[in-house]
Amino acid sequence: MTPTLAQPHLPRAGSTPRGVDRCARARDWAEIQERMLVPLYEAVYERLDVGGGTRLLGLGCGSGLALLMAAARGASVTGVDPSAPERLALARERLLPDASPEARPQGDARLVDGGPADLSGPDAPSYNMVTAFQPIGCMAGDSEGLSGLLESTVPLTGHGTPVVLVGWGPPERCTTSSVLRVATKLAEPLRSTGSWRPALRDDLEEVAQRAGLKPDGSGRVACPFGYADTDSAVRGLLSTGLFDAAVGATDQVQVDKELTEALHPHQRRDGTVWMPNVFRYLIARTR
Numbered sequence: 001m002t003p004t005l006a007q008p009h010l011p012r013a014g015s016t017p018r019g020v021d022r023c024a025r026a027r028d029w030a031e032i033q034e035r036m037l038v039p040l041y042e043a044v045y046e047r048l049d050v051g052g053g054t055r056l057l058g059l060g061c062g063s064g065l066a067l068l069m070a071a072a073r074g075a076s077v078t079g080v081d082p083s084a085p086e087r088l089a090l091a092r093e094r095l096l097p098d099a100s101p102e103a104r105p106q107g108d109a110r111l112v113d114g115g116p117a118d119l120s121g122p123d124a125p126s127y128n129m130v131t132a133f134q135p136i137g138c139m140a141g142d143s144e145g146l147s148g149l150l151e152s153t154v155p156l157t158g159h160g161t162p163v164v165l166v167g168w169g170p171p172e173r174c175t176t177s178s179v180l181r182v183a184t185k186l187a188e189p190l191r192s193t194g195s196w197r198p199a200l201r202d203d204l205e206e207v208a209q210r211a212g213l214k215p216d217g218s219g220r221v222a223c224p225f226g227y228a229d230t231d232s233a234v235r236g237l238l239s240t241g242l243f244d245a246a247v248g249a250t251d252q253v254q255v256d257k258e259l260t261e262a263l264h265p266h267q268r269r270d271g272t273v274w275m276p277n278v279f280r281y282l283i284a285r286t287r
Contacts, residue, residue, distance in 0.1 A: 020247070025239045026086035030063040032227070032236035037133065037166075040221045040279050041066045044164050047219065048129060048283070050075050057127040057156065059116070059149060060084075060134050064091025067109070071095065076108040078127070082115050116153040127156050130163040135279055137167035137203040138180055139242060150211035154286050161286045163213055165204045169220060169278035176225055176275045179237065179262045186246035186255060204282035213284035220280050227273040233263050 050056065052074035058067050061079030064087075071077050077095070081088050088111060095109040112118050130153055136143045150163060157163075171177040208215055227233035234256055237243065246255050266275050 020244075020252075022086045025241075026063065026084065026090055028235045029087060029239035030065070030090045032232055033239050034063060034065045036223055036225050036236075037135075037279070038065070038069070039223050040166065040281065041069050041133065043219060043221045044131070044281055045070060045073060048162055048164075050129065054129055055125055055127045056129045056131065057116070057119075057153065059130065059132045059153065061088070061091060061111070062134070063087040064094045064111070066131065066133050067091065068094050071109060075129075076125075078110040078112070078119065078125075080112045080115055080119065082113065085113055088113055115149065116156060119156060124156060126158055128158065128161055130157060130161060132164065133166050135166045135168050136207070137200065138174075138177070143203065143207050146207050147210035150207070150213065154212070157286050159286060162216070163208070163211075163284045163286065165207055165282045165284065167203045167280050167282075169280050173276075173278040175266065176237075176277050179259065179266075179275070180242060182255075182258045182262045183243045183246045186243075186258060187249045204280065204284075208282060208284035211284075212287060214287055215282060216285045217283045218281060220278050223277050223279050225273075225275040225277060229271050230260055230263055230267060230273055233273040234259050 044050075048054075050070050050073050054070065054073075054075035056067070056070050056075045056077045058064075058070075058077065058079040059081075060083070061067055061081050062084055064079055067077040067079050079088075079091060079095075081091075091111055095111060130150075132146065132150070136146065146165075153163070168174055168177075204218070205215055225233075225236075227236060237259060238255075243255055243259070263273055267273050
């Protein structure tokens with residue numbers, strides 16, 4: 001199965017450090033990192049039988065790979081993302097290649113630079129599946145705001161609509177955890193909410209409970225992070241935004257150096273970097 005990558009959900013690690021090329025970061029996310037979560041998307045879509053009758057709303061859709069995969073199965077897809085305009089521009093290239101950013105969405109794909117509230121209205125469709133695919137559970141405070149976001153989504157759905165939440169697996173099954181600790185070490189002077197912490201068993205259930213959703217099954221999926229070389233690994237991991245606080249506390253050169261050193265144990269003889277990980281998903285339903 002193709003190794004894929006992970007993306008943050010809301011801006012958890014802080015604002016992008018000054019001087020960072022946000023467009024380049026978005027491109028690195030789309031071209032290197034985003035694919036690491038493809039096995040997760042496939043597993044969720046297979047379990048929930050995503051197809052021609054699916055009206056899917058993707059929260060924090062980023063550059064749109066998960067939406068593209070759902071659309072390829074025949075689903076009607078809508079993506080919202082208020083915090084990553086550069087990634088959303090790439091999603092438009094993928095899903096609306098003939099539409100300018102100002103043009104009205106065409107066909108069965110719609111992208112909105114905003115939140116669920118921007119979808120409400122007399123002509124708003126009723127969604128029968130909601131996804132929040134950016135993983136939580138590796139940084140302190142990374143689920144802040146997610147429950148409120150889910151609450152604002154419920155009026156756009158019907159009773160019993162599945163809502164998919166995603167989190168990191170246990171640290172002992174996520175090799176990347178050791179690399180993410182670099183972000184915490186370097187950002188320590190800021191003592192930010194973006195500090196690494198081990199994923200907890202009930203992270204997803206707690207978010208669902210706060211949002212008034214009813215858990216209805218879960219699963220685990222292997223999502224190895226695989227890179228052609230160390231440079232690609234550094235660029236991919238930086239594109240997640242999880243190291244932004246560290247860059248703000250030190251500088252880009254220091255973060256690149258420490259990150260490269262942390263990746264060294266995971267580099268294979270052919271120069272590729274390989275880090276096995278397990279991600280967990282929860283299916284919760286609206287009441």
